[in-house]
Amino acid sequence: MIIMKIAILTLPLHTNYGGILQAYALQEVMTRMGHEVILINLPVAKVSKVEKVKEFAKRLVKRFLLFKSVPLRAWPTDRERKNIAQYIAPFIHKYLQVVECTCEKQLLNLVIKEKVKALIVGSDQVWRPGYSTSVSTYFLDFLKQEEDIKKISYAASLGRDYWVFTKKQTQVLGELIQKFDAVSVREDSAVTLCRTYWGINASWLLDPTLLLDKTDYMKVCDLIPAGKEKHLMVYILDSNINKDRIIQEISELKNLPVHKVMAKNKYWNVGSSGIKDCIVPPISEWIEGFMNAGFVVTDSFHGMAFSIIFEKPFICIGNKTRGMARFTSLLKLLELEDRLIHSVDDLKPDVVNCDIDYSRVNALREKEINKSIQFLQGALCRAE
Incomplete structure (x- = not known):
């Protein structure tokens, strides 16, 4: 294989543990293959002035007419964002070969300047509308026809198990995806959707984080098993009473203290006066939380993935808002469907108290790792 x-x-990239670690994992896999790898980082989408004014008006009403304690400003300034990410940024700077791109319009100039020979889109929900300024960017609409840059998607996620694109989007994005040299997706439902709407035979592959071993993450975070007392690792993105009850019941069933590694609050809720509670803990603390867990409760895809990587018993609470296909697809692949619940009524003590046979799970995962690596090697060979 030619080095590319x-x-x-x-x-x-900002403060999303899973988003950062999947980027790191894919970079690491490609580097181990001998390639020179860079990661293009676009800025977080800006909130429009109209949206800011509308939200400000709503909050004025809540505070002064309904007497509710809400911050008037809903979104952090750039300076406040840096404050929130102060413990995350060092990991990104140290371990990711980031090349900053100020806007989508500069992407073509950047890849030409960097002499890029292959562009890999993914992983994460890059093909989900609303998660980026323009979803067509992640279908490489900025690459001109004559550009000799090969196009590959790796475990790209649509985020949903149903079609969300308009008729116009389907046509435009369909024309773009036809130009890809190799296409792979993260969910089994996306395989069917790509075939049905775009006539594309996409491969179903693992999220990049699952291509690495737990020792890889422990090493990069300078973690050594220290025989600490086990805890109930809780990583919940969208809290509610139902999830609190599940956490409490599992904590009592397993006799484990609750351990959370995440910001104590969100800027949306507390504003600048509560920004200290919005600061996101370091990635090393998050990884250590899984390493020392006796059990994990999560509503996050990557929380589920790292439970599997660290071979921990877990319960995943379905997160419909963020997309169920991401959960059901991986759990089906590894035959762990009984680990997914939706409410406290679904919680079964016999499942919570039953150990996961990770020798079987790891065998299934190893098969999928080999399939994923072969896809990348094959895609790049076709790109030579």
Whole structure:
């Protein structure tokens, strides 16, 4: 295989543990293959002035007419964003070969300047409308026909198990995806959707984080098993009473203290006066939370993935808002469907108390790892 300069294009990096670690994992896999890899980082989408004014008006009403304690400003300034990400940024700077791109219009100039020979889109929900300024960017609409840059998607996610694109989007994006040299997706439902609407035979592959071993993450975070007392690792993105009850019941069933590694609050809720509670803990603390867990409760796809990587018993609470296909697809692949619940009524003590046979799970995962690596090697061979 010829050594190539490869660029990875994924969602903007900020404070999302899973988003950062999947980018790191894909970069690491490609580097181990001997390639020179860069990661193109676009800025987080800006909130429009109209949206800011509308939200400000709503909050004025809540505060002064309904007497509710809400911050008037809903979104952090750039300076406040840096404050929130102060413990995450060092990991990105140290371990990711990031090349910053100020806007989508500069992407073509950047890849030409960097002499990129192959561009890999993914992973994460890069093909989900609303998760980026323009979803067509992640279908590489900025690459001109004559550009000799090969196009590959790796475990790209639509985020849903149903079609969300308009008729016009389906046509435009369909024309773009036909130009890809190799296409792979993260969910089994996306295989069917790509075939039905675009006539594309996409491969169903693992999220990049699952291509690495737990020792890879422990090493990069300078973690050594220290025989600490086990805890109930809780990583919940969207809290509610139902999830709180599930956490409490599992904590009592397993006799484990609750351990959370995440910001204590969101800027949306507390504003600048509560920004200290919005600061996101370091990635090393998050990884250590899984390493020392006796059990995991999560509503996050990557929380589920790292439970599997660290071979921990877990319960995943379905997160319909963020897309169920991501959960059901991986759990089906590894024969762990009984680990998914939707409410406290679904919680079964016999499942919670039953150990996962990770020798079987790892065998299934190893098969999928080999399939994923072969896809990347084959795609790049076709790109030579």
